[in-house]
Amino acid sequence: MAFRAVGRVAPTKGFLIKLRKRVEFFKMGAETLEMKRDKLIKELSALQGRLIERKELDKEMMEVYEQLKVAYAIAGVEEMRKAALLSQPFLVKVKTTSLMGVEIPEAQIVQKGFKPSPSIQAPLISALDGLQRMMDRLIDVVMLEAALERLAIEVADTMRRVNTLRKVIIPEHERAIKYIEERLEEESLEDFLRIKKYRMLKRGV
Numbered sequence: 618m619a620f621r622a623v624g625r626v627a628p629t630k631g632f633l634i635k636l637r638k639r640v641e642f643f644k645m646g647a648e649t650l651e652m653k654r655d656k657l658i659k660e661l662s663a664l665q666g667r668l669i670e671r672k673e674l675d676k677e678m679m680e681v682y683e684q685l686k687v688a689y690a691i692a693g694v695e696e697m698r699k700a701a702l703l704s705q706p707f708l709v710k711v712k713t714t715s716l717m718g719v720e721i722p723e724a725q726i727v728q729k730g731f732k733p734s735p736s737i738q739a740p741l742i743s744a745l746d747g748l749q750r751m752m753d754r755l756i757d758v759v760m761l762e763a764a765l766e767r768l769a770i771e772v773a774d775t776m777r778r779v780n781t782l783r784k785v786i787i788p789e790h791e792r793a794i795k796y797i798e799e800r801l802e803e804e805s806l807e808d809f810l811r812i813k814k815y816r817m818l819k820r821g822v
Contacts, residue, residue, distance in 0.1 A: 623789055623793045626796065626797065628797045628801060628804075629801075630801065632797065633794060633797045633798065636790055636793055636794050636797070639790060640787060640790045640791060640794065643782055643786055643787050644787065647779055647782040647783055647787070650778055650779045653718075654772060654775040654779060656717055657716075657717055657719070657768055657771055657772045657775065660717075660768060661765065661768045661769060661772060664761060664765050664768065665765065667761055668761075668765075670754070670757065670758055670761065671758055671761075671762075674751070674754050674755060674758050677750075677751050678751055680747070681748050684743065684747050684748075685744045685748065687740060687744070688740045688741040688743070688744035688745075691738065691740045691741075692737075692738045692740060692741045696738055696741055699737060700731070700737055700741055700745060703731070703737070704730055704732075705728065705729075705732065706730065707726075707729065707730035707752065708726070708727045709726055709727065709756060710724070711723070712725070716768075718771070719767050719768055720767065721763075721764045721767065721768075722760055722764065723760060724757075724759075724760050729749055729752075730749065730752070731745045
């Protein structure tokens with residue numbers, strides 16, 4: 618007889634022992650995955666609490682935009698061009714750390730895009746400093762959202778694997794074990810009756 622999650626079942630004591638060991642292994646695997654799922658959900662919940670940073674960033678972006686408009690009105694086009702010439706590439710180094718097997722990205726700013734200069738007017742320096750701070754926050758939020766996405770995917774995948782073990786693989790193996798036990802019990806009873814009949818015939822009953 619065949620069970621989809623087990624394969625072909627041989628009603629023997631050896632195969633029964635093999636299936637029992639396999640079920641124990643699957644149960645241990647399910648428990649380990651459940652522990653992983655719970656820890657991932659805890660981490661996910663903690664990070665979700667930081668999503669308010671996205672709203673704060675939106676507000677900060679509007680404030681920086683207003684600062685730049687004021688600075689442009691005060692300093693003029695030439696001053697803005699001068700600031701642009703003093704700019705440099707904004708460089709970010711991204712690395713990953715492992716959290717329960719999930720690769721979480723982390724960013725480190727290695728070079729900022731603006732160097733303050735005494736030749737630039739104060740309102741423009743203030744606006745550009747605000748822009749720099751906003752970029753720092755933006756990178757943090759991007760890393761946060763990337764971490765949330767990866768953790769959410771891993772949680773869903775772990776839950777799917779747990780459900781497959783708990784609702785399909787383990788029950789199928791337990792049904793196969795029950796089937797083999799019943800077959801072995803039937804064979805044992807048949808052997809007992811056969812031996813009993815043989816002894817009775819031998820005694821001439």
